[in-house]
Amino acid sequence: MSSLFNQSLVSASQLDQGLLSQIFTLASHYKRKVAEQGVLDILSDKLMASLFFEPSTRTRLSFESAMQRLGGRVIGFSDASTTSLAKGETLEDTIKMVMQYTDLIVMRHPQKGAAQRAVEVSSVPILNAGDGDGEHPTQACLDAYTIFEQKHSLQGLKVAFVGDLKFGRTVHSLCQILNQYNSELFFVSPKTLGMPEWILQKLDSSRYSQTESLEEVISEVDVLYMTRIQKERFKSEDEYKKYKGVYIINRDAITKMKSDSILMHPLPRVDEIDPEVDTDSRAMYFEQAKNGMYVRMALLTMVFGKA
């Protein structure tokens, strides 16, 4: 735990196979313990700040649940408009205040790099819960854990990421993790929403490819990771509709997937996955959501050196 212990988690690049393995083991442990006991008594002397400068449900609620299931306590905000940010306070000043009250800060912020800026002034650990179109490393942990649970290993998997890869921070983080395990990655997106250069540079260039065609890869992959395409990313309504119509998994599309493959999505979804496939045994997005709490319990105890 030396590289995470008492430290911050800003980027998935901080997570090596040893740490991930520890996270997975702990998450499985907490899954059992919560079913048995409901609330544990591990962080009952700790206070977590939950600072969401940008709306979130899943990430915020699962982090706050994780802390409470560990016996810990939470303060924070879910909406920057009710805070002194609205009065023009800098992020740095906000962090230098909140770190005085709490033992750990979980934060989401609309700007890429915000979590790193927080780390630079904070005396307590920072967990990046999403920074603009940067990273979302705790989501990558739960995604990786879900794959691990289903496929029993992350080694050498074929994984397609589909949709808005330019702004999709969850895929920015996850592909860095998979890259450590000799995965073969397929980036499926409109050209204008391709995986950004700063991420591609971190990957083994012989082990990924880029395409616009979902059709090309859907029957090949072990993991199909869908993301939301947001209307406001496109120049025209027509362009939006063109891609929106293509990257959709419904009952027809899912038949093309391998029988032992899995279908993932960070949620919330809009139209990318039709609810008619929710009951398909390959659909793992609600399992991802569920794992979010256990993986975050693991991260919280590791940060505090109580794992």
Added chain:
Amino acid sequence: MSSLFNQSLVSASQLDQGLLSQIFTLASHYKRKVAEQGVLDILSDKLMASLFFEPSTRTRLSFESAMQRLGGRVIGFSDASTTSLAKGETLEDTIKMVMQYTDLIVMRHPQKGAAQRAVEVSSVPILNAGDGDGEHPTQACLDAYTIFEQKHSLQGLKVAFVGDLKFGRTVHSLCQILNQYNSELFFVSPKTLGMPEWILQKLDSSRYSQTESLEEVISEVDVLYMTRIQKERFKSEDEYKKYKGVYIINRDAITKMKSDSILMHPLPRVDEIDPEVDTDSRAMYFEQAKNGMYVRMALLTMVFGKA
């Protein structure tokens, strides 16, 4: 407790006299226990989700207080605009996420039927804290308990409901409860805001009547239940003012009430009850608010089978 135990509460029609009697007994018990101990240790292994898709103070704060007074923990939101709902997520997807983190979901939603939709996908109990112009069964419980405390029985009471009976979900729920106790119900409202047909059908038709005149019934009833009339329900300003001016309880009006009758209101009030009558011994609306916490403590422990 078989019909509520480990289940959801969506409609007051689920509550029979046996359950109500148990709720009243428990609520009285918790009233004493909280006065003695402040916080109990009954649900300290439980995490409650408090999902308010629509603003609320009284219901939300009394539910969250109830859970905390029982030693339990709470996560949630009080404003749908800070959640993934704003990103277009369906209610069903939100519930299928939150049920993974928590042991129980309390929810308010602007659409009638929302709580039932939640029940259909949830693996944890749902408590309906108001669904549009549908029902508000936990409010009905606290109203019934308040009447029980004051009148020592719910049997055969004459009860008038006054104001907006069409959209007033609290009265939709309460009249279903009173109907079980041979009450005589008077529905006093503008014709356009009368009790809806789907509620009237559930009642014994020989035991209710409808009128526009408060004057007609005010001196007869054991319970006068006022509700707020919202301007936006009317077609014209003139029509609004006409009714707003009529259904008001002030010092003059209260003199017409029987000396042992009680005056109720779910709150918040605007002009329907003049604060000058707050000190009248018949005014029970703050007692209702107070009972809200104890009745919800009762419901929470019953749902968890810890009663």
Added chain:
Amino acid sequence: MSSLFNQSLVSASQLDQGLLSQIFTLASHYKRKVAEQGVLDILSDKLMASLFFEPSTRTRLSFESAMQRLGGRVIGFSDASTTSLAKGETLEDTIKMVMQYTDLIVMRHPQKGAAQRAVEVSSVPILNAGDGDGEHPTQACLDAYTIFEQKHSLQGLKVAFVGDLKFGRTVHSLCQILNQYNSELFFVSPKTLGMPEWILQKLDSSRYSQTESLEEVISEVDVLYMTRIQKERFKSEDEYKKYKGVYIINRDAITKMKSDSILMHPLPRVDEIDPEVDTDSRAMYFEQAKNGMYVRMALLTMVFGKA
């Protein structure tokens, strides 16, 4: 503790030297205890309401942290728009509801006098966390404690208050405290934003002076207390810029201060203090923020008679 015990704190005028001394001692005690134990077990039977009718980060989070560090529990809201206030409920009705659920109410409200109005209807103690342009007595306690920590006494200090003294509630409260200790006060502001008459009347008139010139006093004082000047307080953009440009502490300005003086600010700051002086040993604003939690822990235990 007779004058605070089981009572409300609305104005700094309620705090005499004996009470302040007790607050300081307790705050120091909690600073040590939190470092050792994280969470204490002093108010574990108490539920605090945190009612912020107006946005706040520092005050709200430090109060909620204080309560949680004492083992207590919190309910409330941070945004009046999600409450029944939006439906037209009066402050009095809101308080008469919340006092039924909780053991103490901490409140911030945009109107001067709101906390006193709450006291008049409440059966539980009210702690004023800022009422419009009225007072902010708990901020004054933490300011006084910070001065005490640094200067070892409040006796006979020279203190300048700079900026918007008309609407700045923190200075309204703090100067009443300092007045008890034979301080010499300098009120430095644009004429239109001078200290209001209702505060001046409470002070020893031979021990304060008013000026527009920061230059005049900066090298004389033991404490320089800066406040934020808000654009909307001025009639014209030009007038705003004139003063905004004058009342600024940067690396140049701070050299004029005495070497053993201290620089304070209630935060959030905008431009009044340049971050380049944050590392100067006289800069105490983050220390103030830190002390906020410990001082509020002191006040909470004193109000509950557990000190």
